[in-house]
Every structure is written in structure tokens, then in C-alpha cells.
Amino acid sequence: MSNTFKIPESVLVVIYSPDLxxxxxxxxxxxxxxxxxxxxKDSLDEVLEFTAQREVMEETxxxxxxxxxSNWHLANVYEIYPTWRHRYAPGVTHNKEYVFGLCVPRDTSVTLAPREHLRYQWLPLQEAADLxxxxxxxxxxxxLRQRHKTSGEH
Structure with a gap:
């Protein structure tokens, strides 16, 4: 695969505070x-945990x-939005997304990557999901609510 195209494997990292x-x-x-x-992922052999660590650092x-x-051992396969499909090799229409969670104190400093994000906000769980x-x-x-309850994850 050419380095000019995105790899259709990604991470999603839900960052949350102890009070969710x-x-x-x-x-x-x-x-x-x-x-x-x-x-x-930046390369086919990049370890998912490293992808998650790198993306959190780059974006926040x-x-x-x-x-x-924490690796939630959950993966979603979804169709890539047509708006972003040009970033992938011709014929690639789906992405596999691996889910991670990261618990941090609510007052953790956040520094956005200005080319990627405009603003950030902390929201209660349901409001965040709705947005x-x-x-x-x-x-x-x-x-997260169920994971937090059953595993004491934080």
C-alpha cells in the first residue's frame, strides 16, 4: 500500500474523568x-496501543x-464517509476502528492540534454521546457507564 494513503485501521480513544x-x-x-x-495507524505493523498513545498526544x-x-477489546467496522474516502486507496470503503479508554483527572491540561481541532469541551456522558x-x-x-460499573475502570 502506498504511504500516501491512510491505512483503514484506526483507534478511537474515549477520554473521560473519574466522574464520567x-x-x-x-x-x-x-x-x-x-x-x-x-x-x-501510521504503518501496517504499528501496534494499536502505540497508535492510541500517539494520537492522544498529537490531538490533546x-x-x-x-x-x-485501556484496550476495550472492541472493534467496529464502518463505511468510510464519502467526504474522507479520497484519503484511502482506491476501492477502500470500510475502516476497522479499535476502541480504547483513557481516564484522566478533569483538570488535565489539553493542548489541541490547531490543524485538527478547533475547540474542546468536557460533557456529561449522555450529552457527549448525543453530540x-x-x-x-x-x-x-x-x-463507558457499564464498563466503569463492572470493572471499576479508571
Missing amino acids: EILLLERADKPGFWQSVTGS GIDTQAHAL CFSASNAEAILQ
Whole structure:
């Protein structure tokens, strides 16, 4: 695969506080589109945990090494929005997204990548899910309540 095309494997990292407030980012290329941290693997052999760590650092400035990044062992396959399909090799129409969670204190400093995101906000779980443009992102956020309850994840 050419390095000019995105790899159709990505991570979604739901960043949340111990009291289950969710950090959402507004896309710079699509104002009004809110999401959790997301990004594609840089190479076919890049380890997913590294992709998650890299994307969180690039998009928020948060160092996952200082917090508990957890692999939720959940993957979603979805059709790539036509708006973004040109970024992938011809004929690639679907992406596989691996879900991670990252619990950080609510007062954690956030530094956005200005070319990627315009603003960020912390929202209660249901409000965050309702605001996400991506159904898989909203679903992951809603799963957090149950994950938090059953595993004490944070």
C-alpha cells in the first residue's frame, strides 16, 4: 500500500474523568463535528496501543503514560464517509476502528492540534454521546457507564 494513503485501521480513544465527564474535540475540517480522539495507524505493523498513545498526544497533548490507557477489546467496522474516502486507496470503503479508554483527572491540561481541532469541551456522558457525529463514538461513550460499573475502570 502506498504511504500516501491512510491505512483503514484506526483507534478511537474515549477520554473521560473519574466522574464520567467526556472530553470531546471539534474537528477543524468539519466545524460542528464533535468526536473523541481518533486516528489511523501510521504503518501496517504499528501496534494499536502505540497508535492510541500517539494520537492522544498529537490531538490533546495528554501523555497516556501518566494515566491508565485501556484496550476495550472492541472493534467496529464502518463505511468510510464519502467526504474522507479520497484519503484511502482506491476501492477502500470500510475502516476497522479499535476502541480504547483513557481516564484522566478533569483538570488535565489539553493542548489541541490547531490543524485538527478547533475547540474542546468536557460533557456529561449522555450529552457527549448525543453530540458525537459518529455512531460508533456515541456507542463507545454510552458503554463507558457499564464498563466503569463492572470493572471499576479508571
